[in-house]
Amino acid sequence: MDTTIVRNSFREKFGTSGVLYFSPGRINLIGEHTDYNGGYVLPGAIDKGILTEITPNTSDRVRVYSLDLNDYVEFGLDEKDKPSASWAHYIFGVCREMIKRGARPHGFDAVFSGNVPLGAGLSSSAALESTFAFALNDLFDYDFDKKELVLIGQKTEHNYCGVNCGIMDQFASIFGKEGNLVRLDCSTMEYEYIPFNPLGYKLVLVDSVTKHELVDSPYNKRRQSCERAAAAITVNHPHVKLLGNADLEMLKEVKKLISEEDYMRAQYAIQENTRLINTCEALKQGDYQTVGRNLYATHHGMSKLYEVSTIELDFLNDTAKACGVTGSRMMGGGFGGCTINLVAEDKYDLFIDTAINRFKDKFGKEPKIYPVKISQGARRLNE
Numbered sequence: 067m068d069t070t071i072v073r074n075s076f077r078e079k080f081g082t083s084g085v086l087y088f089s090p091g092r093i094n095l096i097g098e099h100t101d102y103n104g105g106y107v108l109p110g111a112i113d114k115g116i117l118t119e120i121t122p123n124t125s126d127r128v129r130v131y132s133l134d135l136n137d138y139v140e141f142g143l144d145e146k147d148k149p150s151a152s153w154a155h156y157i158f159g160v161c162r163e164m165i166k167r168g169a170r171p172h173g174f175d176a177v178f179s180g181n182v183p184l185g186a187g188l189s190s191s192a193a194l195e196s197t198f199a200f201a202l203n204d205l206f207d208y209d210f211d212k213k214e215l216v217l218i219g220q221k222t223e224h225n226y227c228g229v230n231c232g233i234m235d236q237f238a239s240i241f242g243k244e245g246n247l248v249r250l251d252c253s254t255m256e257y258e259y260i261p262f263n264p265l266g267y268k269l270v271l272v273d274s275v276t277k278h279e280l281v282d283s284p285y286n287k288r289r290q291s292c293e294r295a296a297a298a299i300t301v302n303h304p305h306v307k308l309l310g311n312a313d314l315e316m317l318k319e320v321k322k323l324i325s326e327e328d329y330m331r332a333q334y335a336i337q338e339n340t341r342l343i344n345t346c347e348a349l350k351q352g353d354y355q356t357v358g359r360n361l362y363a364t365h366h367g368m369s370k371l372y373e374v375s376t377i378e379l380d381f382l383n384d385t386a387k388a389c390g391v392t393g394s395r396m397m398g399g400g401f402g403g404c405t406i407n408l409v410a411e412d413k414y415d416l417f418i419d420t421a422i423n424r425f426k427d428k429f430g431k432e433p434k435i436y437p438v439k440i441s442q443g444a445r446r447l448n449e
């Protein structure tokens with residue numbers, strides 16, 4: 067990302083200069099809606115994210131300018147000082163969550179700008195939380211470890227932004243590693259880097275350019291369905307607290323006790339966790355055909371059982387299949403956003419052309435194409 071624009075803007079607003087930090091958005095190869103179920107996820111950080119320049123000021127107030135929105139906000143650090151601009155909730159929330167964990171409040175000035183496409187399911191909000199969490203921790207020597215920074219970001223979503231999200235996005239943004247996916251066990255926060263360099267294939271996102279808004283969305287309802295199903299299973303199997311530890315047999319036992327809808331949601335979540343484990347094995351063997359089949363199966367589950375797809379995403383998935391794409395599925399929370407596609411190099415151009423043209427014919431707008439580069443997580447830029 068070009069740092070000059072942020073640097074110039076910072077100097078113009080605050081008459082000085084600060085330190086630059088960057089935090090990325092993420093992709094997720096497989097393991098969708100498994101994080102809050104205590105299952106596994108397999109995300110990676112991307113080369114798009116949020117760049118922030120920041121410096122302490124001598125007051126107890128925060129002054130932040132969003133370059134992309136051309137909006138400036140000032141707020142204090144008490145709970146009652148929540149700013150009205152919704153983009154600023156992410157920053158206010160990070161400050162508050164740090165203070166709740168013992169950080170000493172301190173004012174600062176910041177300018178930020180991003181190149182994560184908004185509403186595309188690439189976790190622009192986690193990138194924003196992570197860049198501030200990482201920066202404040204570094205700037206004020208707060209001494210939170212990286213896992214705490216992840217939790218600070220997640221709690222910001224829960225307590226200040228109305229989304230009961232899992233841990234995946236913030237984890238990927240903070241822990242991402244170039245050329246690697248992160249296999250994260252969301253129940254223990256144990257993780258392992260999995261090198262991802264599929265020779266002969268490309269990973270590409272196709273953005274359905276339909277709105278993706280998790281706040282007040284059915285996202286929280288999906289989570290509740292899963293929690294109800296898990297609670298029913300716990301009665302027979304007390305060690306099972308979340309669906310990540312359950313299997314389909316256990317779910318069948320409670321079929322008559324839960325609603326049909328909760329059953330479908332839980333079935334998807336349990337199957338998805340198994341698919342992820344199987345996909346990691348296939349990745350180790352370099353078996354991309356199996357990886358690809360699993361991606362299609364995930365799409366089917368997200369569309370038919372979890373019901374978080376859209377007609378646009380289903381259409382893109384069908385198009386990928388028709389073009390012989392190895393694996394394709396909708397990605398992220400759902401209700402819009404991108405498909406992620408594992409495409410053999412010799413099919414790439416055909417797929418991209420076909421996807422653009424067919425989508426345009428059907429929906430009257432062009433999908434956007436983002437080739438994926440798995441990159442490094444949150445960091446201070448030394449310049």
Ligand code: GLA
Pocket residue numbers: 097098099100101102189231232233234235398399400
């Ligand atoms: C959103 C949430 C994540 C995760 C995904 C679905 O991105 O923020 O925690 O639940 O949806 O996998």
